[in-house]
Amino acid sequence: MKFTDGYWQTLPGVTILKAADLDQVEAAGDRLVAYCPTTRIRHRGDTLNKPVLTVTFDAPAEGVIGVRVEHFQGTRDLGPAFPLHRDDTAPTVTADGRTGTLTSGDLTVSVDAENGYRAQFSAGGRVLTASLPGSVGLVRDGEGRSFVREQLTLGVGEHVYGLGERFGPLVKNGQTVDIWNADGGTASEQAYKNVPFYLTDRGYGVFVAHPERVGFEVGTEVVSRSQFSVEGQALQYYVIHGPSPKEILDRYTALTGRPARVPDWSYGLWLSTSFTTSYDEDSVNAAVDGMAERALPLSVFHFDCFWMRQFHWCDFIWDPATFPDPAAMLERLRAKGLKISLWINPYIAQRSELFAEGRDLGYLVRTTEGDVWQWDLWQAGMGLVDFTNPDARDWFTSKLKVLLDMGVDAFKTDFGERIPSEGVVYHDGSDPAGMHNYYAQAYNQCVFDLLKAERGEGEAVLFARSATAGGQQFPVHWGGDCESTFVSMAESLRGGLSLALSGFGYWSHDIGGFEGTPDPAVFKRWLAFGLLSSHSRLHGSSSSRVPWAFDEEAVDVTRTFTRLKLSLMPYLAQLGEQAHAAGTPVMRPMVLEFPEDRSAAGVDTQYMLGDALLVAPVFSADGVAEYYLPAGTWTHLQTGETRQGPGWHTETYGFDSLPLFVRPGSVLARGAVDDRPDYDHLDGVTLDVFGLADGESRTVQVAPRTGAEAATFTVVRTGATLSATAEGTTQPWHLRAGAASASGSGAGTVSLTLG
Template structure:
């Protein structure tokens, strides 16, 4: 939200209180509080009729400094709050002199000037990373009498900002106004399904604004040299998160807000959907599954979209008897073909659903202030909203889902959850503004925890559209409703990169696009992108996404990239373990892996899949693609062709190819199978070295798809010979390859 008219003036009706010189500092056990009157105090009379800005500095976790800016503190508590994993035992050093007050945790220090006006410096060691200066803090009253608090943190020369959720516009957020407010806006607007009040800076830090309600960011768009964020109310809390690398920031941020859960091995395989408004029944499903098998296309999951239920009844969780007369038998037959089953759900209860009256009578639906059930006709006629702040409503809703699990369903696509009203009353008294974004967290948490309870830890997975801070704990998330064009493919990738910059470890998208029917060229190019993402789903709106509906070449392209992904499962599984353990996403912006390379700062048409594989999707019908190769000798994953960077490269690729390059010196473990994702990844593994350096030695850890120990190898390269030694765990067979030539192993 903008408050100024240019740099010097305020907008009409706006007034601002700003902290002047610090009047006093009060230390406490874990931090200190600064009292700064709005103006200079030259005598006792200046203390009268003088507002005071109160700013508390504290440290909720190692390498994190929290700041709370407040004016009047007598307001009623507002719920909900983000659930943060704080650490009250870590080392915090407070030092107050006559000139400064500072708080240090790890290598991060917040230093407040106590004389000569308002200034707060945030330093990594001795290096200034950002600052709050004289005009940064504002207690604002707007033209309608509403109160706001803003902070502005300095942006350095060349500093770039990323994240703020899954945003489909420019990947670098500088110059943008970003509203943290979940919306069902598709992928072609400034709105976003997944809004996260956290940004990652190329200067080696992150900032998390600890407010679930609407947060407005002006990223160098109100004051060019500052990143402003503001909330309505009398206080603002934010956390500066130390680096110095983007990975360090993401580790600390996800330690504070939650790490992604492990997901089952089978979820990494290919998912095939009925699509949305297409006509389908069990015969259609069987034809699709048969068609995939006949064409030797490995399939892991079959997804039933909305119309598995009767029209106007969404959701009642009852199979449409006209199209699926024997759901238990059908699910059993799909399981006999070694397939998992996903069904579409959402938290909206149509008036025609039998659940509406159940929920109304029990008080499980969100209500208007007069006690009536909140309803509207957008999406489903007379639909209501499940109140997930009511524990009994959660048990009621998940109890209906458990019936489906007992029937044979394996997981859920948790669609919607963005259009949440703000003129309603919640069971637990939550503030409606704060619940708008937070609803997505409660909704996906309820479903994910049911799956963990019923299927076991590590066996739960959802396909979620809406999210906010903390939602990364309940994977997987997909990119929502995009069009079926190359432009939409590029905007989807930008959304995924932004979400990865916001602490989300896994991400997917609709292969071929959702709206419309893709041209065969778009579909085939999207296949390559989709199978080189963490999760891969064929899904559309009004048309099927089986490859033979496009052309026979699409069948071959899908087979090629599906088998490539499945053969990469040892590498992908290790990458996924890093996402779960450290909060480092599987699909990574180039800036995350190469923060010191200036060319990486603006790259949004390529990414790193894990730490060692560079992917540049082809976004044109003619196969031409231009991408950036960082320093060193990079090797094409499949062909073995080598490129030396740093360099910009333009190439032309057929539909069965795209730039997939391996980092110099990397060891990529290839699995022995390419027909399914859930095999023993360490058995028969091929450890392939790419452009190794003389004397190179490194450990390669391959997890197990189940409860086994996995395997750990020590790989060495000396005198032109590569060797691998099993140093932990189990592997029935393994061998090493350098540039496609077997040189040693067992």
């Protein structure tokens, strides 16, 4: 929230009491505490009638320092709160009354009284960021509300990233961001997935641990500082050291939760009925059989909203007029090798029988007057499931379990953003303002935990729209309601890259766009982008997204990129394992892989699919693509042609291709199957070697399936000879570099001579 009018004045009605002095710093066990009067203390009279801000530092994990700024400490904390995973870090704390330090791993905060209160965060002998005199403040506005704010310094050329799935520029400098979930599409400052966490390319990240509205002024209140504020009497945030962006995400997701593993089948192509299209079992079969007849591999079929009766969402009952025998239909679809996904949301329409049931049992959110909270937006008279009530969670999941028993495999957990922030009461007494964003977390966790319990670890997967910090634990998330244009395709990509730098390991989007019907050029270009994303779904609003609805070339493009993606499953599955183990996303902004390349810092029209593949979607009908290559000789995956970096390139591509380059020095694991994702990735795997220099070696791991023990392959180049050693496998595998190839079987070594 903005509080000032330029540098010298506050906005009308606003007063700011700043931490103007440092009365004392003391060590309190494993904490460091600073007492900061909001006026300079020259004599005893200055201690009267002025607030004192208490700033407490602790270390929840190695390389992480927590900061809590408090005014009144008698205020009740109603919740909700982000659960944090703390380790056994024992920080080093020193204090002499006027200065103090707390060190956690390689991160140190130093507090002193130079010109008032100051705190500097440093690592490796370098200051990362600092809270300067006057940065910490207690703010009151013209409406009588109290806020606590902090301002951390930004260095020259420092770039800020993250803050959730945001559709504007990837670099957040110069942006004002409110962390407040909204159902606002992909074309504005509103976002479905708001995450109060940012990282910078100077070696640190900042997590503001508040589920309620957090206001960020990234170089806008003061251009050399990142400001954040919350309403109330206390502000809690964490500074997280890297030093690299990957290491920051590792520590952040260790603190807030790792992305779960997702099943191999989820990486395949999903086909939807789409939203308001007219469909029944015959039309579903026509779409499924049409894909098979055209040799288009399909992994998941999704039923969108109208699998239920109109005005009854969500009662979880199949529309009997459209689907008279859903269990038999699902059995027939599963016999074709498909998994089944169903659309749901947490809103219960008044016409649904579940409304009266939930009302009478006390499972719906109520107003302060004791009535069920209702409105008519989306569904007539809808209420909200109260996920803070354990009995309500059990009630809700019992309805979903019936569907799982029927043969459903996954749920699209739509909505969860239109949540009232005042005038309502939750079962556990949670603050409604905090529940506005946190509701998505409670909703998605409830459904994900059910799937995990019923389907097993590693088999649970959602297609979720809303989220906040920690939501990465319940994948997958998709980008929401975008238009069917090239501009919207680009804004969707920016949203996904921003979410990746907010701790989310997987991401998807509606191929072709959601609103409207894309022209064939948009659809075909979006196909390549969508099928080179972690997860791929054909879905729209009022029109079908089957490829032959556009033209025959769209069918060919779908086949080309679906089969390409499925052949990459040994590689993609290991990227998923990295997301699960360390929070490193599958789709990576360029800055994540090339943090030292200043030219890559602001690139948001392309991405790395893992560490080896550079993908630059084409955003024009004429096929002209502009892309940036970092240093080295890059090889086009489809053609074998090479391009030199660093530098920008402009080229024209047909619909069956795009800038898809392999990073120099990569060993890319390719599967022996390209018609489904859930095969034995290790059996017959090919190790494609690209530009490995003399004396270099690379190690890759390949597991037969997600979560299984992986085999390890080590590839070494010595002069004109490539040799590869396999450990932990008895299956056949291949080594290839250009036209040269060699084969092995089981553990052992093979070699080939480069031409």
